[in-house]
Protein backbone atom coordinates (compact mmCIF):
# COMPACT_ATOMS: atom_id res chain seq x y z
CA UNK A 498 0.00 0.00 0.00
CA UNK A 499 1.33 3.43 -1.00
CA UNK A 500 0.29 4.89 2.32
CA UNK A 501 2.90 2.83 4.03
CA UNK A 502 5.43 5.10 2.37
CA UNK A 503 4.55 7.66 5.00
CA UNK A 504 7.49 7.35 7.39
CA UNK A 505 7.13 7.54 11.12
CA UNK A 506 8.23 10.83 12.60
CA UNK A 507 10.80 10.59 15.30
CA UNK A 508 11.74 14.25 15.76
CA UNK A 509 9.22 17.09 16.10
CA UNK A 510 11.32 20.23 16.02
CA UNK A 511 10.70 22.88 13.35
CA UNK A 512 13.44 21.55 11.06
CA UNK A 513 12.20 17.98 11.23
CA UNK A 514 8.60 19.08 10.53
CA UNK A 515 9.77 21.29 7.68
CA UNK A 516 11.66 18.39 6.11
CA UNK A 517 8.87 15.86 6.61
CA UNK A 518 6.03 18.04 5.29
CA UNK A 519 8.27 19.42 2.54
CA UNK A 520 8.98 15.96 1.22
CA UNK A 521 5.32 14.92 1.28
CA UNK A 522 4.30 18.12 -0.48
CA UNK A 523 6.94 17.53 -3.16
CA UNK A 524 5.60 14.05 -3.81
CA UNK A 525 2.04 15.33 -4.01
CA UNK A 526 3.02 17.98 -6.54
CA UNK A 527 4.96 15.47 -8.65
CA UNK A 528 2.06 13.00 -8.61
CA UNK A 529 -0.45 15.74 -9.54
CA UNK A 530 1.72 16.96 -12.41
CA UNK A 531 1.80 13.49 -13.96
CA UNK A 532 -1.99 13.03 -13.88
CA UNK A 533 -3.46 12.13 -17.24
CA UNK A 534 -7.16 11.52 -17.61
CA UNK A 535 -10.23 11.34 -15.39
CA UNK A 536 -9.40 7.92 -13.99
CA UNK A 537 -5.93 9.01 -12.88
CA UNK A 538 -7.35 12.12 -11.18
CA UNK A 539 -9.81 9.97 -9.27
CA UNK A 540 -7.00 7.63 -8.22
CA UNK A 541 -5.03 10.66 -6.97
CA UNK A 542 -8.00 11.82 -4.94
CA UNK A 543 -8.35 8.44 -3.28
CA UNK A 544 -4.63 8.07 -2.69
CA UNK A 545 -4.21 11.46 -1.06
CA UNK A 546 -7.56 12.52 0.29
CA UNK A 547 -9.37 9.20 0.73
CA UNK A 548 -11.16 9.33 4.07
CA UNK A 549 -10.02 5.95 5.32
CA UNK A 550 -6.76 5.13 3.60
CA UNK A 551 -5.63 8.42 2.06
CA UNK A 552 -2.16 9.72 2.82
CA UNK A 553 -3.42 12.75 4.69
CA UNK A 554 -5.52 10.54 6.94
CA UNK A 555 -2.44 8.43 7.51
CA UNK A 556 -0.30 11.46 8.35
CA UNK A 557 -2.86 12.78 10.72
CA UNK A 558 -3.18 9.40 12.43
CA UNK A 559 0.49 8.67 12.73
CA UNK A 560 2.26 11.99 13.05
CA UNK A 561 -0.25 13.86 15.12
CA UNK A 562 -0.80 10.92 17.39
CA UNK A 563 2.92 10.41 17.98
CA UNK A 564 3.65 14.11 18.54
CA UNK A 565 4.44 15.33 22.01
CA UNK A 566 1.92 17.83 23.38
CA UNK A 567 4.10 20.89 22.73
CA UNK A 568 4.58 20.00 19.03
CA UNK A 569 0.93 19.28 18.28
CA UNK A 570 -0.04 22.85 17.44
CA UNK A 571 2.79 23.45 14.95
CA UNK A 572 2.15 20.09 13.40
CA UNK A 573 -1.57 20.81 13.08
CA UNK A 574 -0.86 24.11 11.31
CA UNK A 575 1.46 22.42 8.81
CA UNK A 576 -1.01 19.59 8.34
CA UNK A 577 -3.84 21.98 7.50
CA UNK A 578 -1.61 23.86 5.06
CA UNK A 579 -0.65 20.62 3.35
CA UNK A 580 -4.29 19.63 3.08
CA UNK A 581 -5.16 22.95 1.40
CA UNK A 582 -2.30 22.43 -1.06
CA UNK A 583 -3.32 18.86 -1.94
CA UNK A 584 -6.96 19.86 -2.36
CA UNK A 585 -5.82 22.70 -4.64
CA UNK A 586 -3.76 20.26 -6.70
CA UNK A 587 -6.78 17.99 -7.05
CA UNK A 588 -9.01 20.83 -8.14
CA UNK A 589 -6.53 21.95 -10.80
CA UNK A 590 -6.11 18.39 -12.04
CA UNK A 591 -9.87 17.94 -12.28
CA UNK A 592 -10.20 21.06 -14.39
CA UNK A 593 -7.36 20.13 -16.71
CA UNK A 594 -7.94 16.42 -17.19
CA UNK A 595 -9.08 15.43 -20.66
CA UNK A 596 -12.13 13.16 -20.52
CA UNK A 597 -11.50 9.45 -20.78
CA UNK A 598 -13.67 9.43 -23.92
CA UNK A 599 -11.21 11.81 -25.52
CA UNK A 600 -8.27 9.68 -24.38
CA UNK A 601 -9.99 6.62 -25.84
CA UNK A 602 -9.70 8.14 -29.29
CA UNK A 603 -12.72 10.35 -29.75
CA UNK A 604 -10.56 13.41 -29.92
CA UNK A 605 -10.52 14.99 -33.36
CA UNK A 606 -7.76 13.52 -35.47
CA UNK A 607 -7.50 15.78 -38.49
CA UNK A 608 -5.31 13.26 -40.32
CA UNK A 609 -8.17 10.75 -40.55
CA UNK A 610 -10.25 10.71 -43.76
CA UNK A 611 -13.72 12.27 -43.34
CA UNK A 612 -16.98 10.34 -43.07
CA UNK A 613 -18.37 9.90 -46.57
CA UNK A 614 -22.06 10.62 -46.91
CA UNK A 615 -24.01 8.70 -49.55
CA UNK A 616 -25.43 11.00 -52.16
CA UNK A 617 -29.02 10.25 -53.09
CA UNK A 618 -29.75 9.06 -56.60
CA UNK A 619 -32.82 8.49 -58.70
CA UNK A 620 -34.46 5.09 -58.50
CA UNK A 621 -34.20 3.29 -61.87
CA UNK A 622 -38.00 3.44 -62.25
CA UNK A 623 -37.98 7.19 -61.65
CA UNK A 624 -35.13 7.54 -64.13
CA UNK A 625 -36.93 5.70 -66.93
CA UNK A 626 -40.19 7.41 -66.09
CA UNK A 627 -38.48 10.77 -66.50
CA UNK A 628 -36.77 9.62 -69.69
CA UNK A 629 -40.10 8.64 -71.23
CA UNK A 630 -41.83 11.88 -70.25
CA UNK A 631 -38.83 13.85 -71.59
CA UNK A 632 -39.18 12.24 -75.01
CA UNK A 633 -42.77 13.46 -75.19
CA UNK A 634 -42.08 16.81 -73.53
CA UNK A 635 -39.67 17.46 -76.42
CA UNK A 636 -42.62 16.92 -78.79
CA UNK A 637 -44.64 19.58 -76.95
CA UNK A 638 -46.54 17.31 -74.56
CA UNK A 639 -47.33 18.54 -71.06
CA UNK A 640 -47.11 16.25 -68.02
CA UNK A 641 -50.08 15.49 -65.76
CA UNK A 642 -51.03 13.32 -62.83
CA UNK A 643 -54.22 11.83 -61.42
CA UNK A 644 -55.39 10.07 -58.25
CA UNK A 645 -54.30 6.52 -57.43
CA UNK A 646 -57.58 5.85 -55.63
CA UNK A 647 -60.15 6.15 -58.41
CA UNK A 648 -63.87 5.74 -58.81
CA UNK A 649 -65.32 2.89 -60.82
CA UNK A 650 -66.58 5.57 -63.21
CA UNK A 651 -63.18 6.95 -64.17
CA UNK A 652 -61.26 3.69 -64.04
CA UNK A 653 -63.82 1.72 -66.05
CA UNK A 654 -67.15 3.21 -67.07
CA UNK A 655 -66.04 6.34 -68.93
CA UNK A 656 -63.19 4.37 -70.47
CA UNK A 657 -65.96 2.38 -72.12
CA UNK A 658 -65.92 -0.65 -69.83
CA UNK A 659 -69.68 -0.70 -69.00
CA UNK A 660 -70.78 -2.46 -65.80
CA UNK A 661 -70.55 -6.21 -66.34
CA UNK A 662 -68.38 -5.86 -69.46
CA UNK A 663 -66.03 -8.86 -69.76
CA UNK A 664 -63.02 -6.57 -70.40
CA UNK A 665 -63.24 -5.58 -66.72
CA UNK A 666 -62.06 -9.07 -65.82
CA UNK A 667 -58.70 -8.38 -67.48
CA UNK A 668 -58.03 -5.62 -64.96
CA UNK A 669 -59.03 -7.00 -61.56
CA UNK A 670 -58.03 -4.76 -58.67
CA UNK A 671 -58.45 -4.02 -54.98
CA UNK A 672 -61.73 -2.31 -54.12
CA UNK A 673 -62.34 -0.29 -50.97
CA UNK A 674 -64.75 -2.23 -48.71
CA UNK A 675 -68.19 -1.23 -47.31
CA UNK A 676 -69.32 0.76 -50.33
CA UNK A 677 -72.26 -1.44 -51.27
CA UNK A 678 -74.75 1.35 -50.64
CA UNK A 679 -73.08 3.66 -53.13
CA UNK A 680 -73.96 3.55 -56.82
CA UNK A 681 -71.40 1.39 -58.66
CA UNK A 682 -69.89 4.31 -60.53
CA UNK A 683 -68.99 6.12 -57.27
CA UNK A 684 -67.28 3.16 -55.59
CA UNK A 685 -63.59 3.58 -54.91
CA UNK A 686 -60.84 1.27 -56.09
CA UNK A 687 -57.10 1.35 -56.72
CA UNK A 688 -56.74 2.35 -60.35
CA UNK A 689 -55.66 -0.45 -62.66
CA UNK A 690 -54.22 1.87 -65.31
CA UNK A 691 -53.40 5.52 -65.90
CA UNK A 692 -56.09 5.79 -68.62
CA UNK A 693 -58.70 7.38 -66.28
CA UNK A 694 -56.50 10.48 -66.24
CA UNK A 695 -57.32 10.88 -69.95
CA UNK A 696 -60.88 11.67 -68.92
CA UNK A 697 -59.90 13.84 -65.96
CA UNK A 698 -57.71 15.86 -68.33
CA UNK A 699 -60.37 16.28 -71.02
CA UNK A 700 -63.01 17.26 -68.46
CA UNK A 701 -60.75 20.02 -67.17
CA UNK A 702 -59.63 21.54 -70.48
CA UNK A 703 -60.93 21.85 -74.05
CA UNK A 704 -58.97 20.46 -77.01
CA UNK A 705 -56.26 20.60 -78.27
CA UNK A 706 -54.59 18.29 -75.72
CA UNK A 707 -51.17 16.72 -75.75
CA UNK A 708 -50.32 15.18 -72.42
CA UNK A 709 -48.35 12.34 -70.86
CA UNK A 710 -49.33 10.99 -67.45
CA UNK A 711 -46.86 8.90 -65.46
CA UNK A 712 -48.11 7.07 -62.39
CA UNK A 713 -48.51 4.06 -60.16
CA UNK A 714 -51.18 1.45 -60.90
CA UNK A 715 -52.50 -1.66 -59.16
CA UNK A 716 -53.69 -5.07 -60.32
CA UNK A 717 -54.88 -8.12 -58.47
CA UNK A 718 -52.08 -10.14 -60.08
CA UNK A 719 -49.79 -12.68 -58.44
CA UNK A 720 -46.19 -11.51 -58.33
CA UNK A 721 -43.74 -13.42 -60.52
CA UNK A 722 -40.52 -12.61 -62.36
CA UNK A 723 -42.26 -10.13 -64.67
CA UNK A 724 -45.47 -9.20 -62.80
CA UNK A 725 -46.00 -7.10 -59.72
CA UNK A 726 -49.38 -6.13 -58.21
CA UNK A 727 -48.10 -2.55 -58.11
CA UNK A 728 -46.30 -1.09 -61.10
CA UNK A 729 -46.01 2.08 -63.17
CA UNK A 730 -47.37 3.28 -66.46
CA UNK A 731 -47.02 6.28 -68.70
CA UNK A 732 -50.24 7.24 -70.43
CA UNK A 733 -50.38 9.49 -73.47
CA UNK A 734 -53.22 11.44 -75.05
CA UNK A 735 -53.29 13.65 -78.10
CA UNK A 736 -56.55 15.30 -79.22
CA UNK A 737 -56.90 17.89 -81.96
CA UNK A 738 -58.57 18.38 -85.32
CA UNK A 739 -57.52 15.88 -87.98
CA UNK A 740 -55.41 13.59 -85.79
CA UNK A 741 -54.96 10.34 -87.72
CA UNK A 742 -53.55 6.90 -87.18
CA UNK A 743 -50.42 7.93 -89.09
CA UNK A 744 -49.82 10.65 -86.48
CA UNK A 745 -50.02 7.91 -83.86
CA UNK A 746 -47.59 5.71 -85.79
CA UNK A 747 -45.12 8.52 -86.41
CA UNK A 748 -45.21 9.68 -82.80
CA UNK A 749 -44.68 6.23 -81.27
CA UNK A 750 -42.07 5.22 -83.85
CA UNK A 751 -40.11 8.35 -82.96
CA UNK A 752 -40.56 7.69 -79.21
CA UNK A 753 -39.29 4.11 -79.47
CA UNK A 754 -36.24 5.22 -81.45
CA UNK A 755 -35.56 7.94 -78.87
CA UNK A 756 -35.81 5.40 -76.04
CA UNK A 757 -34.08 2.38 -77.56
CA UNK A 758 -31.86 3.77 -80.31
CA UNK A 759 -32.42 4.87 -83.88
CA UNK A 760 -31.89 1.35 -85.28
CA UNK A 761 -35.11 0.15 -83.66
CA UNK A 762 -38.08 -0.59 -85.94
CA UNK A 763 -41.73 -0.61 -84.89
CA UNK A 764 -44.77 -2.46 -86.11
CA UNK A 765 -48.42 -2.15 -85.17
CA UNK A 766 -50.56 -5.22 -84.58
CA UNK A 767 -54.35 -5.16 -84.36
CA UNK A 768 -55.51 -5.42 -80.75
CA UNK A 769 -58.46 -4.52 -78.55
CA UNK A 770 -58.95 -1.92 -75.84
CA UNK A 771 -62.45 -0.70 -74.93
CA UNK A 772 -61.37 2.96 -75.05
CA UNK A 773 -59.69 2.96 -78.48
CA UNK A 774 -60.95 2.03 -81.93
CA UNK A 775 -59.01 0.83 -83.81
CA UNK A 776 -56.55 -0.45 -81.20
CA UNK A 777 -53.03 -1.73 -81.69
CA UNK A 778 -50.16 -3.36 -79.85
CA UNK A 779 -46.82 -1.80 -80.68
CA UNK A 780 -43.90 -4.16 -81.18
CA UNK A 781 -40.30 -3.08 -81.51
CA UNK A 782 -37.57 -5.05 -83.27
CA UNK A 783 -35.73 -7.08 -80.64
CA UNK A 784 -33.07 -4.88 -79.04
CA UNK A 785 -31.09 -7.95 -77.94
CA UNK A 786 -30.64 -9.66 -81.32
CA UNK A 787 -31.45 -6.82 -83.69
CA UNK A 788 -34.41 -8.76 -85.04
CA UNK A 789 -32.63 -12.00 -85.99
CA UNK A 790 -34.45 -14.00 -83.30
CA UNK A 791 -33.21 -14.99 -79.84
CA UNK A 792 -34.44 -16.38 -76.54
CA UNK A 793 -35.60 -12.94 -75.35
CA UNK A 794 -37.92 -12.40 -78.32
CA UNK A 795 -38.90 -16.07 -78.47
CA UNK A 796 -37.20 -16.22 -81.85
CA UNK A 797 -39.72 -13.85 -83.41
CA UNK A 798 -37.36 -10.89 -83.73
CA UNK A 799 -40.08 -8.65 -82.17
CA UNK A 800 -41.00 -7.59 -78.64
CA UNK A 801 -44.45 -6.31 -77.69
CA UNK A 802 -44.13 -3.11 -75.71
CA UNK A 803 -47.25 -0.98 -75.45
CA UNK A 804 -50.89 -0.50 -76.29
CA UNK A 805 -52.38 2.32 -78.31
CA UNK A 806 -55.22 3.33 -80.58
CA UNK A 807 -57.51 6.07 -81.82
CA UNK A 808 -59.69 7.44 -79.01
CA UNK A 809 -63.10 5.72 -79.17
CA UNK A 810 -66.01 8.12 -79.93
CA UNK A 811 -67.76 6.70 -76.85
CA UNK A 812 -64.94 8.11 -74.70
CA UNK A 813 -65.24 11.52 -76.35
CA UNK A 814 -68.98 11.40 -75.66
CA UNK A 815 -68.28 11.12 -71.91
CA UNK A 816 -65.80 14.02 -72.14
CA UNK A 817 -68.31 16.12 -74.07
CA UNK A 818 -70.70 15.97 -71.11
CA UNK A 819 -68.35 18.41 -69.35
CA UNK A 820 -66.50 19.99 -72.31
CA UNK A 821 -68.73 20.24 -75.36
CA UNK A 822 -65.75 20.77 -77.66
CA UNK A 823 -64.93 17.04 -77.46
CA UNK A 824 -67.42 16.40 -80.24
CA UNK A 825 -66.21 13.24 -82.00
CA UNK A 826 -67.54 14.68 -85.29
CA UNK A 827 -65.16 17.62 -85.05
CA UNK A 828 -62.07 16.30 -83.31
CA UNK A 829 -60.08 13.08 -83.17
CA UNK A 830 -57.18 11.77 -81.17
CA UNK A 831 -54.96 8.94 -80.20
CA UNK A 832 -53.90 7.45 -76.88
CA UNK A 833 -51.22 5.06 -75.70
CA UNK A 834 -50.12 3.40 -72.49
CA UNK A 835 -46.85 1.72 -71.60
CA UNK A 836 -45.45 -0.16 -68.62
CA UNK A 837 -42.45 1.56 -67.10
CA UNK A 838 -40.99 -1.54 -65.37
CA UNK A 839 -41.10 -3.48 -68.61
CA UNK A 840 -39.19 -0.77 -70.46
CA UNK A 841 -36.69 -0.41 -67.60
CA UNK A 842 -36.15 -4.18 -67.53
CA UNK A 843 -35.46 -4.23 -71.24
CA UNK A 844 -33.15 -1.23 -71.23
CA UNK A 845 -31.11 -2.41 -68.25
CA UNK A 846 -31.29 -6.16 -68.88
CA UNK A 847 -33.09 -6.92 -65.60
CA UNK A 848 -34.90 -10.26 -65.37
CA UNK A 849 -36.64 -9.98 -61.96
CA UNK A 850 -39.20 -7.19 -61.53
CA UNK A 851 -39.00 -7.63 -57.74
CA UNK A 852 -35.52 -6.12 -57.71
CA UNK A 853 -37.02 -2.68 -58.27
CA UNK A 854 -38.87 -2.82 -54.96
CA UNK A 855 -36.50 -4.82 -52.75
CA UNK A 856 -34.54 -1.75 -51.66
CA UNK A 857 -31.20 -3.54 -52.04
CA UNK A 858 -28.50 -0.88 -52.28
CA UNK A 859 -26.20 -3.21 -54.24
CA UNK A 860 -28.84 -3.30 -56.98
CA UNK A 861 -29.95 0.34 -56.79
CA UNK A 862 -26.39 1.69 -56.58
CA UNK A 863 -25.72 0.47 -60.11
CA UNK A 864 -28.10 3.07 -61.52
CA UNK A 865 -26.78 6.00 -59.51
Ligand code: DAH
Pocket residue numbers: 689690691692732733770773803804805806831832833834835
Ligand atom coordinates in the same frame (compact mmCIF):
# COMPACT_ATOMS: atom_id res chain seq x y z
N1 DAH B 1 -54.65 1.12 -70.17
C1 DAH B 1 -54.08 0.01 -70.91
C2 DAH B 1 -53.61 -1.06 -69.94
O1 DAH B 1 -53.36 -0.76 -68.82
C3 DAH B 1 -52.92 0.47 -71.74
C4 DAH B 1 -53.37 1.30 -72.87
C5 DAH B 1 -53.69 0.76 -74.10
C6 DAH B 1 -53.50 2.67 -72.72
C7 DAH B 1 -54.10 1.50 -75.17
C8 DAH B 1 -53.96 3.45 -73.79
C9 DAH B 1 -54.25 2.84 -75.03
O2 DAH B 1 -54.11 4.77 -73.69
O3 DAH B 1 -54.66 3.62 -76.06
O4 DAH B 1 -53.52 -2.18 -70.33
